[in-house]
Amino acid sequence: MKENCIIYGGAGFIGSHIAEDLLLKDMKVTIFDKLNASKKNIAHILDKIDFIEGDFNNEVDINRSLKNMDHVIHLVSSTLPASSNLNPYYDVESNLISSLHLFDGCVNSNIKKVVFISSGGTVYGNPIKLPIKEDHPTNPLNSYGITKLSIEKYLSLYGNLKGLKYKILRFANPYGERQNPLLNQGLIAHLLYKIKHKQTIEIWGDGKAVRDYFYIKDGAKAIYRAFLDNSGNNIYNISSGTGYSINQILDKFRRVLKLKFRVKYLPSRKFDVKANILDNRLAAKHLNWRPETSFNEGLKNTWRYIIDNQ
Ligand SMILES: NC(=O)c1ccc[n+]([C@@H]2O[C@H](COP(=O)([O-])OP(=O)(O)OC[C@H]3O[C@@H](n4cnc5c(N)ncnc54)[C@H](O)[C@@H]3O)[C@@H](O)[C@H]2O)c1
Numbered sequence: 001m002k003e004n005c006i007i008y009g010g011a012g013f014i015g016s017h018i019a020e021d022l023l024l025k026d027m028k029v030t031i032f033d034k035l036n037a038s039k040k041n042i043a044h045i046l047d048k049i050d051f052i053e054g055d056f057n058n059e060v061d062i063n064r065s066l067k068n069m070d071h072v073i074h075l076v077s078s079t080l081p082a083s084s085n086l087n088p089y090y091d092v093e094s095n096l097i098s099s100l101h102l103f104d105g106c107v108n109s110n111i112k113k114v115v116f117i118s119s120g121g122t123v124y125g126n127p128i129k130l131p132i133k134e135d136h137p138t139n140p141l142n143s144y145g146i147t148k149l150s151i152e153k154y155l156s157l158y159g160n161l162k163g164l165k166y167k168i169l170r171f172a173n174p175y176g177e178r179q180n181p182l183l184n185q186g187l188i189a190h191l192l193y194k195i196k197h198k199q200t201i202e203i204w205g206d207g208k209a210v211r212d213y214f215y216i217k218d219g220a221k222a223i224y225r226a227f228l229d230n231s232g233n234n235i236y237n238i239s240s241g242t243g244y245s246i247n248q249i250l251d252k253f254r255r256v257l258k259l260k261f262r263v264k265y266l267p268s269r270k271f272d273v274k275a276n277i278l279d280n281r282l283a284a285k286h287l288n289w290r291p292e293t294s295f296n297e298g299l300k301n302t303w304r305y306i307i308d309n310q
Pocket residue numbers: 008009010011012013014015032033034035037054055056057074075076077078117118119120121171172173174180185186
């Protein structure tokens with residue numbers, strides 16, 4: 001019999017790719033997302049999945065949705081790194097408290113495993129050593145990162161106290177088709193959208209900030225591997241393991257995608273870390289997961305999608 005998995009926040013960018021991959025793995029996929037959430041990202045698989053409309057902040061909706069589920073993927077977030085400091089109360093209430101309700105529901109419903117997509121770009125803060133391993137100190141510089149880390153810690157507590165099985169995947173910077181270019185998360189989609197619409201690109205700082213960008217279709221494959229993983233290790237970086245500065249990315253746009261555009265540099269922001277490159281060898285060892293798509297190939301796919309859809 002097919003195993004049932006439910007993806008909270010599954011109608012978004014990352015969730016749509018995870019749903020696609022889990023369907024390929026022959027799982028029965030249910031997506032839980034907001035009432036009136038756009039279904040654009042999942043329109044091509046709507047006939048293959050179940051969709052539950054609900055509010056992640058409503059305990060009744062959560063408990064109802066967990067019935068008959070085997071696996072849970074938690075992707076809901078009500079905040080973004082850049083804006084989370086404006087209202088930390090909201091961040092904690094809507095993300096941390098609701099996650100606790102979800103984990104209680106998972107214990108009561110005998111869920112086999114919870115996979116939580118955390119943020120490898122924010123939980124570590126400014127790195128002491130690159131590439132960053134999973135046991136690197138965690139000193140987030142924004143509320144978003146603190147909340148993600150708190151959710152991780154509570155998962156660990158629920159694991160110890162209540163036997164809840166879980167895996168935490170600390171995603172670096174995913175990019176690819178269906179990323180919303182108008183949010184303050186997802187630099188590559190945002191820049192390519194601006195270029196398509198002939199707008200000047202604005203960069204915070206001098207463009208030397210380094211990030212670890214991985215192609216989302218690769219990242220999505222880590223979830224199924226996490227379901228299978230019985231290694232006893234619970235936290236994994238999911239990343240390319242390679243860093244690119246914003247200026248290097250702009251250079252790729254010029255050389256690989258043959259694009260022309262204008263750039264304006266703005267003052268840097270306090271909560272942006274200078275560099276973030278994640279060591280992904282633990283995921284290779286225990287999950288047998290590795291990034292497969294070259295940066296050039298991923299950029300070409302993303303540009304093609306933006307040209308056709310945005
Ligand atoms: N995109 C990134 O760069 C990145 C990097 C690391 C971690 N993450 C984390 O991965 C997760 C998914 O990111 P994404 O880029 O796919 O985001 P997204 O905004 O595309 O998707 C999130 C989904 O959650 C849904 N949602 C929000 N509040 C809800 C609520 N109260 N009830 C039900 N559904 C709700 C939204 O409708 C949306 O479909 C988030 O937790 C994010 O913090 C993202």
